[in-house]
Amino acid sequence: MILVFGKTGQVAQELRRRAPDALCLGRDEADLTDPQACVQAIRTHRPDAVINAAAYTAVDQAESDEDTALAVNGVAPGAMAGACADMGVPLVHVSTDYVFDGAGETPFATDAPTGPLGVYGRTKLAGEEAVRNAGGVHAILRTSWVVSAHGKNFVKTMLRLGAERDRLTIVADQIGGPTPAGDIAELCLAAAAQLRDDPAKSGTYHISGGPDTSWADFAREIFAQAGLTCEVADIPTADYPTPAQRPLNSRLDNSATKAAFGLDRPDWRTGLRDILNDLGALKP
Numbered sequence: 001m002i003l004v005f006g007k008t009g010q011v012a013q014e015l016r017r018r019a020p021d022a023l024c025l026g027r028d029e030a031d032l033t034d035p036q037a038c039v040q041a042i043r044t045h046r047p048d049a050v051i052n053a054a055a056y057t058a059v060d061q062a063e064s065d066e067d068t069a070l071a072v073n074g075v076a077p078g079a080m081a082g083a084c085a086d087m088g089v090p091l092v093h094v095s096t097d098y099v100f101d102g103a104g105e106t107p108f109a110t111d112a113p114t115g116p117l118g119v120y121g122r123t124k125l126a127g128e129e130a131v132r133n134a135g136g137v138h139a140i141l142r143t144s145w146v147v148s149a150h151g152k153n154f155v156k157t158m159l160r161l162g163a164e165r166d167r168l169t170i171v172a173d174q175i176g177g178p179t180p181a182g183d184i185a186e187l188c189l190a191a192a193a194q195l196r197d198d199p200a201k202s203g204t205y206h207i208s209g210g211p212d213t214s215w216a217d218f219a220r221e222i223f224a225q226a227g228l229t230c231e232v233a234d235i236p237t238a239d240y241p242t243p244a245q246r247p248l249n250s251r252l253d254n255s256a257t258k259a260a261f262g263l264d265r266p267d268w269r270t271g272l273r274d275i276l277n278d279l280g281a282l283k284p
């Protein structure tokens with residue numbers, strides 16, 4: 001049996017869709033601000049593998065709520081990893097492009113130096129380090145710009161704003177790969193299954209949808225596929241001030257994922273079609 005931390009999140013919901021027998025724990029069953037609750041859940045359920053799909057993902061809010069973000073993103077994953085290592089069970093942990101500083105224009109390799117720009121990225125990096133330091137079999141899957149038909153994400157925000165307004169200003173100098181949550185869920189399940197037979201696959205991997213794009217061009221494709229008429233004007237990051245600084249370069253090198261798990265970089269334009277279709281928002 002696979003134990004999943006997370007129930008209502010984007011990746012968690014796609015895991016439930018693909019693995020109906022997995023046991024998915026919501027906040028009421030395992031609160032990640034309580035590391036001992038995470039350990040206890042793993043000891044009680046004795047799973048064959050654990051996937052952590054829960055996190056504090058409110059990037060701007062984290063700037064003024066560092067204690068909670070660190071507990072959820074930094075400490076809880078370490079507690080899970082310790083319990084998994086004790087029991088000889090693999091842990092799949094989801095992380096983020098925001099562990100990088102966003103310098104340059106080349107895709108970040110899995111072993112590229114990290115340098116988070118804000119609290120969210122810093123706490124996610126602490127979680128990665130805690131998972132590695134626990135010494136058990138694990139896969140840290142870094143992804144970026146997650147989108148799905150569930151929860152809060154850029155696609156749903158654009159559908160809402162695009163219907164209300166005839167013009168939006170969107171940052172065009174942050175470049176990355178929008179990633180459908182379904183593709184992340186698929187990699188989580190592949191990694192969980194393969195780590196059991198091949199612990200040598202332990203390590204850090206990247207999954208991001210291709211081709212790399214800007215938020216502005218991503219918005220244009222959302223409006224085109226949804227048949228919404230809304231002009232998108234390019235702006236620099238400097239013209240969209242937010243509490244948290246975001247990386248300009250979010251490109252991730254996915255080659256280690258292909259080599260270890262045989263999964264190609266997903267095409268986000270196809271994933272976007274499926275998401276809009278799920279939402280009943282695809283242009284007829």
Ligand SMILES: NC(=O)C1=CN([C@@H]2O[C@H](COP(=O)(O)OP(=O)(O)OC[C@H]3O[C@@H](n4cnc5c(N)ncnc54)[C@H](OP(=O)(O)O)[C@@H]3O)[C@@H](O)[C@H]2O)C=CC1
Pocket residue numbers: 006007008009010011012026027030031032033052053054055056057072094095096097124143144145146147151152181
């Ligand atoms: N969203 C994105 O754009 C990106 C996400 N990631 C990473 O991908 C993973 C999945 O993200 P995604 O599916 O988008 O996340 P969501 O924001 O959609 O969901 C987060 C989940 O974490 C749960 N959660 C938050 N705090 C706690 C807590 N204290 N105790 C228990 N559960 C908690 C939430 O529960 P509740 O519903 O109760 O709040 C929710 O189910 C995370 O590791 C994230 O860091 C990486 C790159 C981009």
Ligand SMILES: Cc1cn([C@H]2C[C@H](O)[C@@H](COP(=O)(O)OP(=O)(O)O[C@H]3O[C@@H](C)C(=O)[C@@H](O)[C@H]3O)O2)c(=O)[nH]c1=O
Pocket residue numbers: 057058059096097098143144145146153154157168169170171174215240246
């Ligand atoms: C709504 C809106 C956003 N933007 C910009 C702000 C931001 O740079 C970009 C995307 O907005 P979001 O609020 O989705 O950004 P954000 O929540 O920071 O997205 C990040 O979430 C975390 C959890 C991650 O791990 C990252 O990979 C990334 O997906 O679009 C505009 O320029 N104009 C707008 O009207």
Ligand SMILES: [Mg+2]
Pocket residue numbers: 057058059152153
């Ligand atoms: Mg967001």
